[in-house]
Amino acid sequence: MDLVLRIAVVLLPLLYALVxxxxxxxxxxxxxxxxxxxxxxxxxxxxxxxxxxxxxxxRWQQFPYATVSQALSATAFAVAVVYAFVEWHGKASSTGxxxxxxxxxxxxxxxxxxxxxxxxxxxxxxPLFSTHAGFGLLGYAAFAVAAGYGILFLRVYHExxxxxxxxxxxxxxxxxxxxxxxxxxxxxxxxxxxxAVVSGAIWAEQLFEGAWLRDPKILFTVATWAFYGLAxxxxxxxxxxxxxxxxxxxxxxxxxxxxxxxxxxxxxxxxGFH
Amino acid sequence: MRDSxxxxxxxxxxxxLIGVDHRCAPIELREKxxxxxxxxxxxxxxxxxxxxxxxxCLVSTCNRTEIYLLPQHEAEAxxxxxxxxxxxxxxxxxxxxxxxxxxxxxxxxxxxxxxSGLQSMVLGEPEILGQVRRSALTAEELEASGTVLRxxxxxxxxxxxxxxxxxxxxxxxxxxxxxxxxxxxxxxxRLDSCSVxxxxxxxxxxxxxxxxxxxxxxxxxxxxxxSRRLEEFQQLxxxxxxxxxxxxxxxxxxxxxxxxxxxxxxxxxxxxxxERAMSSRKARPLLAADLGVPRNxxxxxxxxxxxxxxxxxSLEQLIAQNLRKRRDEIxxxxxxxxxxxxxxxSWYRGLAAEPLVAQLQKQIEHIRQREVANSxxxxxxxxxxxxxxxxxxxxxxxxxxxxTHLRSNDSPDxxxxxxxxxxxxxxDD
Numbered sequence: 001m002d003l004v005l006r007i008a009v010v011l012l013p014l015l016y017a018l019v020x021x022x023x024x025x026x027x028x029x030x031x032x033x034x035x036x037x038x039x040x041x042x043x044x045x046x047x048x049x050x051x052x053x054x055x056x057x058x059r060w061q062q063f064p065y066a067t068v069s070q071a072l073s074a075t076a077f078a079v080a081v082v083y084a085f086v087e088w089h090g091k092a093s094s095t096g097x098x099x100x101x102x103x104x105x106x107x108x109x110x111x112x113x114x115x116x117x118x119x120x121x122x123x124x125x126x127p128l129f130s131t132h133a134g135f136g137l138l139g140y141a142a143f144a145v146a147a148g149y150g151i152l153f154l155r156v157y158h159e160x161x162x163x164x165x166x167x168x169x170x171x172x173x174x175x176x177x178x179x180x181x182x183x184x185x186x187x188x189x190x191x192x193x194x195x196a197v198v199s200g201a202i203w204a205e206q207l208f209e210g211a212w213l214r215d216p217k218i219l220f221t222v223a224t225w226a227f228y229g230l231a232x233x234x235x236x237x238x239x240x241x242x243x244x245x246x247x248x249x250x251x252x253x254x255x256x257x258x259x260x261x262x263x264x265x266x267x268x269x270x271x272g273f274h
Numbered sequence: 275m276r277d278s279x280x281x282x283x284x285x286x287x288x289x290x291l292i293g294v295d296h297r298c299a300p301i302e303l304r305e306k307x308x309x310x311x312x313x314x315x316x317x318x319x320x321x322x323x324x325x326x327x328x329x330x331c332l333v334s335t336c337n338r339t340e341i342y343l344l345p346q347h348e349a350e351a352x353x354x355x356x357x358x359x360x361x362x363x364x365x366x367x368x369x370x371x372x373x374x375x376x377x378x379x380x381x382x383x384x385x386x387x388x389x390s391g392l393q394s395m396v397l398g399e400p401e402i403l404g405q406v407r408r409s410a411l412t413a414e415e416l417e418a419s420g421t422v423l424r425x426x427x428x429x430x431x432x433x434x435x436x437x438x439x440x441x442x443x444x445x446x447x448x449x450x451x452x453x454x455x456x457x458x459x460x461x462x463x464r465l466d467s468c469s470v471x472x473x474x475x476x477x478x479x480x481x482x483x484x485x486x487x488x489x490x491x492x493x494x495x496x497x498x499x500x501s502r503r504l505e506e507f508q509q510l511x512x513x514x515x516x517x518x519x520x521x522x523x524x525x526x527x528x529x530x531x532x533x534x535x536x537x538x539x540x541x542x543x544x545x546x547x548x549e550r551a552m553s554s555r556k557a558r559p560l561l562a563a564d565l566g567v568p569r570n571x572x573x574x575x576x577x578x579x580x581x582x583x584x585x586x587x588s589l590e591q592l593i594a595q596n597l598r599k600r601r602d603e604i605x606x607x608x609x610x611x612x613x614x615x616x617x618x619x620s621w622y623r624g625l626a627a628e629p630l631v632a633q634l635q636k637q638i639e640h641i642r643q644r645e646v647a648n649s650x651x652x653x654x655x656x657x658x659x660x661x662x663x664x665x666x667x668x669x670x671x672x673x674x675x676x677x678t679h680l681r682s683n684d685s686p687d688x689x690x691x692x693x694x695x696x697x698x699x700x701x702d703d
Contacts, residue, residue, distance in 0.1 A: 029442070030442075031440065032439060032440070156460060160457065160460060160461065160582045160584075161576075161582055163584060163585075163587075163588035163591070165591065165592050165595055167595075167599075169460065169592070169595075170445075170446065170456055170459075170460060172460075173463075174459055174460050174461055174462055174463050175460065175461045175462075175559065176461065176462055176463040176559075177463050180463070235557075239556035239557040240557065241557035241558075241559065241579070241580045242557070242559070242580075243579065243580065
């Protein structure tokens, strides 16, 4: 099993690089060859990545978040899963290059930072906690992808609006499709973060009996989740158009980053994992 | 006289091309030389009757008329082709520089470039490929094209198709109509679900309507101040729906794309009109293209959220950018044409080698049979079958490599074929 894992550590970054290159080719030239092979290659890589994470879990008898390397790989997988969903939802593959390059970069970092023997962490044996962490990763990855689509949307929007057409004009999907992909990611993120909050709350209640409610990270995460919920509600009820949703997705992602960096490192109590 | 079909350069048939296009002939001359489908049929039939022409194919579009001939005798074929296709219709073509003549490789390459849009007035325009395909079919149906020209035309169509699919030579809009289509496609996911409001019914409006309908638009509403042009427009585009000019404000609310191309000297839709329309459209964006000079749509509307207002300048900027992109693709198209030309050349060389190989095999088999018959009496009767098998196998093995070599892609050249003919005295038959 160790040999298979060692091979996967080398193979996965290579495959992601190949997938990103195929999508890049598709983006630049819309050539029939990558049109035919990019998506099947991506789905194969995704399947292999899932297999790798399952093997990792079996091998170390703990969910694969115990080291920076494992967490990065799980994040890369989450980004790729979200992209697979929005690609299917938006029926457009010309943005794959941008999103899957990020997944590939995370996987490269994961391979470079790999440690042969990950430390044993009791917490990663708890299925409830692992569900919480998995949902959290998926949610944050989805919000990151939504922010990416928000940037692309605003770029195309302003390009047409200001009548300054770059060389990328016509290469990206139409605004309506970018909006659909962005909203698809936002909904995925919102649902996943809801799952993370609920599973985390149940787990924390078992352990800390109410004390967890004062944790700044939890409060900030719930506020971020509520913000995304409000944006999606306003979009539904007040007919927010793409630009407003794109700005909200970017603002939400700034809050996510703040929650991940500032709150995690300077304010949090329970999420310090000490 | 020597058969000019075999007088090839670089292994290509001696195709003769006589033509006029937008570069050398003014529109008045091109108009006279444009052939309808019936006229093409009549012309090809008359050329078929000429003993100097083996095969013929005519490519006639609004920008070019070209006759491709496979001559039996080149000088006579040229005279016949030039007179019947060009001179009988327009005597002024004889003026210097009004037409061009190309032969062999140059003619073949020219046809490939025509099919891929490199020779078009608008670089990479898409219609030419279909026109070349139709010309090829007409010549095939009338049996005016034979083995060589049929394959040549098919090769040109394949080359054109590949150039279009594998490069960006035909990508990006290069007319106002298509530029509007491109803009609509960068906003809306489907053009066929867009409702189009056309303000104006003149020539520009017709061109835009044509381009939009070609690219999938379905719902076309048109408003015009005068009724005569509107009626003409509706005759041309029966799928369009005309509305009174005064109702344009209400129609704006239900439209996704509004194109204004009237001769009005002041805006026909103001910022307030757009503001009202946008507030009733919920989150749906609106693309407004103003082709009028002076402008038909209030420029102040451009700062409204979710409204994309474009004018002639911005569309021209888009067109210029697309033309630059197409020009950048020319080297890649040339590479594709090189490859397709090589395929055609190797096919043609194989075609030339095939009869020679057959002749060679026949001659050797004849020698084998004669020698076996002469020697048979020296062998016991029960070995005759084996003798036959042995000699046949021997001959087949000896001939295998030369035959394969002669038929192969890279060889033979014509000197080689000639050498084989002389060495085995194949012409003596």
